[in-house]
Amino acid sequence: MSTVLVINSGSSSIKYQLVDPTSGEAVASGIVERIGDDEGSIKHTYAGRTTTQHDPVADHGAGLRAVLALFASVGPDLAQAHMVAVGHRVVQGGSVFDGPVVVDDDVVAQIDALSPLAPLHNPAHVIGLRVARELFPDVPHVVVFDTAFFRTLPEAAYTYAIDAAVAREHGVRRYGFHGTSHQYVSARAAEVLGRRPQDVNQIVLHLGNGASASAVRGGVAVETSMGLTPLEGLVMGTRSGDVDPAVLIHLQRNAGMSVDDVDDLLNRRSGLKGLSGENDFRALHELIATGDADAALALEVYLHRLRKYIGAYYAVLGRVDAVVFTAGVGENDATVRARALESLETLGIAIDDDRNAVRSHEARVISPDWATTTVMVVPTNEELAIARQAVALVGDEVDDDPAELGHA
Numbered sequence: 001m002s003t004v005l006v007i008n009s010g011s012s013s014i015k016y017q018l019v020d021p022t023s024g025e026a027v028a029s030g031i032v033e034r035i036g037d038d039e040g041s042i043k044h045t046y047a048g049r050t051t052t053q054h055d056p057v058a059d060h061g062a063g064l065r066a067v068l069a070l071f072a073s074v075g076p077d078l079a080q081a082h083m084v085a086v087g088h089r090v091v092q093g094g095s096v097f098d099g100p101v102v103v104d105d106d107v108v109a110q111i112d113a114l115s116p117l118a119p120l121h122n123p124a125h126v127i128g129l130r131v132a133r134e135l136f137p138d139v140p141h142v143v144v145f146d147t148a149f150f151r152t153l154p155e156a157a158y159t160y161a162i163d164a165a166v167a168r169e170h171g172v173r174r175y176g177f178h179g180t181s182h183q184y185v186s187a188r189a190a191e192v193l194g195r196r197p198q199d200v201n202q203i204v205l206h207l208g209n210g211a212s213a214s215a216v217r218g219g220v221a222v223e224t225s226m227g228l229t230p231l232e233g234l235v236m237g238t239r240s241g242d243v244d245p246a247v248l249i250h251l252q253r254n255a256g257m258s259v260d261d262v263d264d265l266l267n268r269r270s271g272l273k274g275l276s277g278e279n280d281f282r283a284l285h286e287l288i289a290t291g292d293a294d295a296a297l298a299l300e301v302y303l304h305r306l307r308k309y310i311g312a313y314y315a316v317l318g319r320v321d322a323v324v325f326t327a328g329v330g331e332n333d334a335t336v337r338a339r340a341l342e343s344l345e346t347l348g349i350a351i352d353d354d355r356n357a358v359r360s361h362e363a364r365v366i367s368p369d370w371a372t373t374t375v376m377v378v379p380t381n382e383e384l385a386i387a388r389q390a391v392a393l394v395g396d397e398v399d400d401d402p403a404e405l406g407h408a
């Protein structure tokens, strides 16, 4: 067995997973939270047991060192784990990166230079990369970009209709996010259908706390709902998705709101939470069951937006072989799936109620046999996708029986 350590380094957190890229097994996983705070925490799960520590974590370096100490004391022993790569999730690869790359100093500098386009994410990734390279100097590090799958978007789809010179100067265009998930899920969907990816047109709906839709023609992304940042598109847990850009102008001119206030409003105080007070669908359904009108409206707004995107992407693709639901809501919420696609029989889209009601962690078909478009639920697995992309890239550099790769 060989493994890949997948790291997702955020501004005040580090998520990690030790993945067997062949079997897909998550050997161990965990999260360091509240880095730099008075009260930090680390959760480490291995062999079905979760160990939790509540100690301040000064910075990312201290966080990763504490994680290594947990691997040493609780297991698994990384020196015996045949770790062939460290895979890093990076949110913004801009127009520079169209696929995973092996990390060197230049790559880190380029990710850093893209920070203005992802001020919350890229600086944190750079810190995580620097620390991880120090701690694992003998293992190749690979970065996998959230934006890379959408580098195939046609110019007409990624261009905003604003002054072209301003857009060019400031890198203002649609990049798309959640690409690792859309790529993994669309490839899995074709596999489940028993067809080659190049023969399948699909609409992929990644509905989690963040949410995005994509149109994938023959394995190639041609449209997606997120734009310059992950704020555009669908209604999300706490994010507004699409609004008239003049809302921002109006609030700054007339409501005394600053740029940061508007940022906070649209990213953290909007979406389902802004409308109903709840961003989790389980809590939202409970509220609706009590007769809460705000919660009921929040669901309708969410579904209305989702259906608009499905219709738009149908027109973009012309022929849709599959509609695929994934992520926390898409995988678990049968009501959202059914309502998103209701009354579309004339398009060949329908859901079979019994199939839709099945709860499972497996990829599955939920449309009736007569439907010309297959509706599916395909669980996403971004860590596994990152691990497999890392191995595919460094495969040549790794011999069949990798030597024990030490860590500093």
Ligand code: AMP
Residues within 6 Å of the ligand: 207, 208, 209, 210, 237, 279, 280, 281, 282, 327, 328, 329, 332, 333
């Ligand atoms: P993710 O960002 O993919 O982890 O998705 C998280 C979201 O999935 C939560 O905020 C919930 O809204 C939703 N979710 C998770 N589990 C369920 C469930 N069993 N039923 C409905 N929604 C769920």
